[in-house]
Amino acid sequence: MRFKGLDLNLLVAFDALMTTRSVSRAAERVNLSQPAMSAALARLREFFGDDLLVLQGKRMHPTAFADELMPQVRKSLQQLESMLAKSPNFDPATSQRTFRIVTSDYVQASIIVPLVAELAAEAPSIQLDCQLPNLTIAEHLDEGSVDVVITPEYIVTGSHPSYELYREPQVVVGAAENPVLAKGSITAEEFEAAGHVAVVIGERPVASYADRQLEIMGIRRRIEVTTSVFTLVPWLLERTGRLAVLHERLVVQLEDRFAIRRVPVPYPVPPMKQMLCYNAGRSEDAGLLWLRGKIERIARTNP
16 A cells, blocks of 8 residues: 555554664564565665665664654554554454563463463454563553553553552462471561572563562561572472462462462562553554453452
């Protein structure tokens, strides 16, 4: 489709090139061959009369004109996508849409796994692309390359809409044979005397909600192991005296698969507020409204 002589598909290529600053990665992003993406860049340069991206060393850098053009192109693409998404004909039973969700492995295990099971029967052609949080979440949400972000309240950034999805109690968990947990509770002294597993999240490590709360409260622990994956914690607890503080929903799921035991936290740790964020330009997106409704129902149902 052309508009005033410009193939509008080239705007998608421009967005990918500006995001990745690489012809090869931009080609992968929009499912083109590298020669096809190089040709698209050449056509963009010819149309706008500007180099747009200049190779310096091993990385491409945008010209001043490209930097000025980028916000307008991105906004136009988002408005077009939003307009198309308003179609009343969204039918999950026949839709072949891909939804991109950014969230921790804990949420993927506790919320996304049952969601996938439901989609197999109700929406067999819909695909979910689940990604772990990284430093570019806000950028991806801005550009519309991510549909939903589910994250604790203290990590929410940016200006896009967000709302509380559910609240998650925290529990102490350890090996089932750990004698400290046998009585069904633990004292603060026992908790602080044990070795611990801590979870840190993301490329620039951020303490998990529970570990962050304990730090704020001044609780001193002997951290023996750290991991970036919540679902790895049971392996690090079995056959040891170590403890961890995890989300209760996840522990309930893991109890059937691992020899672990949970008891209440011996401190007044408030439940975690789990938030759902989405792009402001997609408030009327029928498919996204449907997906959010599915996630909300699962999240607000006790495991």
